[in-house]
Amino acid sequence: MTNVSSTADDILACARGLIIAGGYNGFSYADIADVVGIRKPSIHHHFASKIDLVRTLVARYREEAEAGLAALERNVPDPRDQLKSYVGYWEACITDATAPFCVCALLASELPILPEEVALEVRAHFRALASWLTSVMERGKRKGRLHLSSSAKVEAEGFMATIHGAMLSARAYGDPKMFGVITTPLLDRLSAKH
DSSP states (O other), X not given: OHHXXXXXXXXXXXXXXXXXXXXXXXXXXXXXXXXHTOOHHHHXXXXXXXXXXXXXXXXXXXXXXXXXXXXXXXXXXXXXXXXXXXXXXXXXXXXXXXXXSOHHHHHHTTGGGSOHHHHHHHXXXXXXXXXXXXXXXXXXXHTTSBXXXXXXXXXXXXXXHHHHHHHHHHHHHTOTHHHHHHHHHHXXXXXOOO
């Protein structure tokens, strides 16, 4: 049973990398079979269709993200430091290329062509992240740790868009440092004035 689970995990990991590299239509089961070293029917055994594969991948990605945010809540009590840690996570991932782009941000740019089952998962990720960021902004304002120019909801949406835009700029310029160039002023602006 471990082998079955391991093969499915290998397929999902490969698909994740291929999506980050080329988007939803940038890969096929043949590409995965070549990388993982299995035959295409083996992939169909685990995921009947590409829709099933990518829906499962995004659902799992959402679970990982939500677990990461929950860990951040447990381990970093200060709202300003939570935002810094969140940005720091992505900055490290982009710099060392372990996760140079948020899978859901990339797929969101393809929403018009995505199957509805996948689009629903992508939208759910955005809603969950925006909800968490809103709660961080609200706590930060209440504790005097964050300076908000707009409502917590608007600030959260702007923060998320800036993070995703910074990922895009780092990719477009071929320079991971671009992420920090864009996100550092964002964090500075939100930091409460003492």
